[in-house]
Amino acid sequence: MGFRMPGWYDILSFDDLHSSEDDKGIIRSQQYFHSLIKAEIDKGIPSERIVLGGFSQGGAISLLSGVTCPTKLGGIFGLSCYLLLRGKIKEMVPKENPNKVRLVLYPGTLHDTPIFMGHGDADQTVRYDWGKQTAEKLKGWGWNVDFRTYKGLQHSADPDEIDHLEAYLKERLPPLGDKADGATASASKQSL
DSSP: OOBOOSSSSOBOOSSOTTTSOOHHHHHHHHHHHHHHHHHHHHTTOOGGGOEEEEETHHHHHHHHHHHTOSSOOSEEEEESOOOSSTTTHHHHSOOOOTTOOOOTTSOSOGGGSOEEEEEETTOTTTTHHHHHHHHHHHHHTTOOEEEEEETTOOSSOOHHHHHHHHHHHHHHSOOOGGGTTSHHHHHHHHHO
């Protein structure tokens, strides 16, 4: 019997998170994330100023939604998480246009979106090897993944991990130049 979770999707088993997954709930959450991204772009937020991320379930759905998003994002991060729909996700990643013609709305290539992952090597909820395998698989598919290991950390956050995430976010979302304290920067910060 599965565990009803008030989260992004139901976890059907804690023994092997990949043995059976709540495909319907996962896809519903992915589509919701994509609709939020589109809404921000429609409001004028450049896609390079949008970062998806989260912890555990939030990190897992952020990774899935980020790598399957039809636009290059500013970044994707996942803490103590793993790759959802492992056997299906590669086919879900939008294909680059073979003519290399990109819509103005979606500049760059999707694999240009950098990914930050952090995971404790003592995590008993989402096993460390699941996070490590996720990073390796994404790297193998062409993403730039910065995977950090936190010694002795269980299913939690670590001050060093938060510092590393902060540095990643500052690099991905630098101030907007001379107008950093103006209305444009304020709107971007509120939207993120």
